Amino acid sequence: MQLTFTAPLWQWEMRSDSWWFVSVPQDLSDDLAALPLPPRGFGSIRVRVTVGSTTWSTSVFPSDREKCYVLPVKKAVRTKEGLTPDEPVSVALETVDV
Numbered sequence: 001m002q003l004t005f006t007a008p009l010w011q012w013e014m015r016s017d018s019w020w021f022v023s024v025p026q027d028l029s030d031d032l033a034a035l036p037l038p039p040r041g042f043g044s045i046r047v048r049v050t051v052g053s054t055t056w057s058t059s060v061f062p063s064d065r066e067k068c069y070v071l072p073v074k075k076a077v078r079t080k081e082g083l084t085p086d087e088p089v090s091v092a093l094e095t096v097d098v
Contacts, residue, residue, distance in 0.1 A: 010086065047093050
């Protein structure tokens, strides 16, 4: 499954030192939730993500607080792509191993 969306970058208040995310919009999170889940922890789904010119592999996770899937965005990506808090991030996301 391939998804594209734009959503703001936000910081998880419980670990403000390093945990930054982009929330997958609700309608797309519903599409992800309908996929058969592999036997991995926390309901995570493996994905390949592109933001700007950077592509990496990670997982999206369901968030009870956000009521959607959330995409972690590592510091190297934030720095390389010049991402700033609360600003929109354009994301291309492709599920893998589903």
